[in-house]
Amino acid sequence: MPAPRLGHPLLGMGVGLRSVHYPHILAHQPEVDWFEIISENYMDSRGRPRYVLDQIAERYPIVMHGVSLSIGSTDPLNHEYLHKLKALAGSVNAHWVSDHVCWTGVAGRNTHDLLPVPLTEETLKHMVERIRIVQDVLERPFVLENPSSYVTFACSEMPEWEFISRMAEEADCGLLLDVNNVYVSSVNHDFDPVEYVENVPHERIVQCHLAGHTNCGTHLIDTHDGHVIDPVWELYRRAHQLTGGMSTLLEWDARIPEFPVVHAEVLKAKQHIADELERVAKGRNSSRDDSPITSGDAAIVTEPVVPHPAVLVTAEVE
Amino acid sequence: MNEPVHQLDRLQRWMQSVITHPEGVSAGIESETAREQFDIDVDEIETVISRSKALNSIERLHVYGNAYYARLIECMAGEFPATQTALGEEAFGGFVMGYLQVSPSTSYTLGDLGRKFPDYLAESRPPREIQGPDWADFLIELATLELAYSEVFDGPGEEQMELLRADDLLAISPDKWGDSRLRTAASLRLLRFQFPVQEYAAAVRQGNEAIVPQPYDTWLAINRRDYIVRRRPLPELAFVILEQLQQGAPLTDAIETAVADHNVDMTGFADRLREWFGSWTRDGYFVDVEID
Numbered sequence: 001m002p003a004p005r006l007g008h009p010l011l012g013m014g015v016g017l018r019s020v021h022y023p024h025i026l027a028h029q030p031e032v033d034w035f036e037i038i039s040e041n042y043m044d045s046r047g048r049p050r051y052v053l054d055q056i057a058e059r060y061p062i063v064m065h066g067v068s069l070s071i072g073s074t075d076p077l078n079h080e081y082l083h084k085l086k087a088l089a090g091s092v093n094a095h096w097v098s099d100h101v102c103w104t105g106v107a108g109r110n111t112h113d114l115l116p117v118p119l120t121e122e123t124l125k126h127m128v129e130r131i132r133i134v135q136d137v138l139e140r141p142f143v144l145e146n147p148s149s150y151v152t153f154a155c156s157e158m159p160e161w162e163f164i165s166r167m168a169e170e171a172d173c174g175l176l177l178d179v180n181n182v183y184v185s186s187v188n189h190d191f192d193p194v195e196y197v198e199n200v201p202h203e204r205i206v207q208c209h210l211a212g213h214t215n216c217g218t219h220l221i222d223t224h225d226g227h228v229i230d231p232v233w234e235l236y237r238r239a240h241q242l243t244g245g246m247s248t249l250l251e252w253d254a255r256i257p258e259f260p261v262v263h264a265e266v267l268k269a270k271q272h273i274a275d276e277l278e279r280v281a282k283g284r285n286s287s288r289d290d291s292p293i294t295s296g297d298a299a300i301v302t303e304p305v306v307p308h309p310a311v312l313v314t315a316e317v318e
Numbered sequence: 319m320n321e322p323v324h325q326l327d328r329l330q331r332w333m334q335s336v337i338t339h340p341e342g343v344s345a346g347i348e349s350e351t352a353r354e355q356f357d358i359d360v361d362e363i364e365t366v367i368s369r370s371k372a373l374n375s376i377e378r379l380h381v382y383g384n385a386y387y388a389r390l391i392e393c394m395a396g397e398f399p400a401t402q403t404a405l406g407e408e409a410f411g412g413f414v415m416g417y418l419q420v421s422p423s424t425s426y427t428l429g430d431l432g433r434k435f436p437d438y439l440a441e442s443r444p445p446r447e448i449q450g451p452d453w454a455d456f457l458i459e460l461a462t463l464e465l466a467y468s469e470v471f472d473g474p475g476e477e478q479m480e481l482l483r484a485d486d487l488l489a490i491s492p493d494k495w496g497d498s499r500l501r502t503a504a505s506l507r508l509l510r511f512q513f514p515v516q517e518y519a520a521a522v523r524q525g526n527e528a529i530v531p532q533p534y535d536t537w538l539a540i541n542r543r544d545y546i547v548r549r550r551p552l553p554e555l556a557f558v559i560l561e562q563l564q565q566g567a568p569l570t571d572a573i574e575t576a577v578a579d580h581n582v583d584m585t586g587f588a589d590r591l592r593e594w595f596g597s598w599t600r601d602g603y604f605v606d607v608e609i610d
């Protein structure tokens with residue numbers, strides 16, 4: 001049985017680094033435990049993004065989060081990309097490198113979306129082989145995240161929690177549990193999010209994502225554009241209890257507020273952890289039993305929204 | 319393709335052609351490329367994509383279809399804000415959709431997404447109806463400028479280098495000018511335009527009212543200093559000298575070539591040269607000098 005978090009450090013409460021916050025972070029050096037960067041925004045940068053990152057990496061622990069590995073694609077792995085990823089990880093001393101259980105394109109193309117894979121034995125075998133190759137190249141802890149998704153496939157043979165559990169165990173990699181994604185997909189695909197959180201291998205969960213989403217009435221879209229809603233906090237508390245603690249990160253990628261607002265949102269996790277501990281200490285049942293998870297009460301949005309990811313660094317011109 | 323991932327491969331090729339179809343997912347399902355993988359009609363979709371309690375399979379696929387174009391149009395608008403303002407949101411979206419048919423992303427980074435956009439606008443421009451620069455030229459030039467801005471912003475720069483100072487230049491004795499080559503900064507771009515597109519782009523980026531300018535010849539030097547992109551309009555003669563230097567011409571040749579091509583009033587020319595080289599060294603256009 002692996003050690004909790006596969007033995008990786010508990011980094012605390014982190015925030016996703018976004019270019020709009022560079023001036024605030026450099027000027028105020030906020031007391032953030034750690035930062036997560038979008039790997040692709042820095043691996044080729046020879047300008048300000050990379051310069052700022054180097055300064056931030058001197059002071060804060062860094063974790064790398066990618067969106068283009070396309071681990072589930074049938075296209076060959078891009079070794080140039082992998083080597084750039086490895087070089088960046090080395091130079092910012094990333095604690096681990098993550099990406100998503102998805103494919104982003106095929107036939108040489110990149111849709112820049114995190115597309116779901118069919119949950120079959122065939123896909124599982126294919127992905128496990130590729131994860132092993134990626135780990136051999138990176139020589140650094142490698143972690144995969146459950147994405148939000150909007151379709152399921154008729155050919156799928158198992159629930160998602162089973163797929164990612166077997167994938168992580170067979171490939172011997174870590175998991176990044178995005179509790180917002182679990183919630184979004186559970187609503188979109190009519191499954192029980194608590195069953196999901198309870199059944200993934202907890203000792204492999206090294207990191208957790210929190211984010212806001214958009215309620216479209218008939219489905220949810222993972223927009224990373226707001227506060228974390230209560231049912232997602234409940235999943236977080238449950239996951240925290242089961243794992244014994246995860247490095248926790250808040251993602252905010254659209255309609256991004258001032259840095260202190262984003263930071264305050266992730267710090268709420270501390271209160272949720274404290275509440276959960278108190279509940280357990282008082283001998284009460286866990287959150288699941290005293291307040292069953294219900295659908296979000298967020299207002300329904302009818303105008304079109306763009307799901308994450310669309311993180312582009314734009315030029316600064318005098 | 320390896321036999322083991324045959325099904326997965328078919329599914330991915332099918333889904334990609336469905337969700338990226340410019341006329342929507344239903345047209346995508348009926349398209350030839352999708353039918354090569356799964357020869358199904360729209361009403362047979364549930365054999366591939368399951369429904370949920372609240373949405374049918376087509377509605378669920380729409381989420382990905384809408385997101386593909388919306389996301390990439392949003393990224394292109396981030397990189398080409400002035401081009402989008404000039405065209406209007408709807409027409410800009412239409413051009414980006416056309417562009418993505420010809421040049422879909424094949425890169426791991428969104429940083430490469432707009433690389434061929436100015437070329438696409440140039441290749442798809444309507445025939446000329448007036449003499450001289452027209453509306454299409456304005457749009458092509460604006461997109462060219464904005465692409466240069468993003469390339470210079472995140473490309474190689476000189477921030478960590480010692481640059482050539484005016485004193486270093488003055489220290490070269492005039493009899494060595496014929497053998498002296500100035501190495502220009504990697505971030506330096508020299509662009510000729512028929513419209514002062516930089517003014518329009520600046521108005522948009524600063525949130526001011528942007529008015530489409532009358533055409534006039536514009537020579538622009540763009541570089542990066544302290545990680546910010548800088549631009550400087552130049553007189554034509556100064557531009558040509560810089561261009562010669564950038565191409566590796568020795569100092570004397572660069573000046574002579576430029577002077578020979580232009581009717582130069584030689585009175586005060588030496589003063590103007592000194593002034594130009596002074597501002598170019600201050601702006602960080604030169605890395606060093608090589609004397610043969």
Ligand SMILES: [Fe+2]
Pocket residue numbers: 145178181209251
């Ligand atoms: Fe996430």
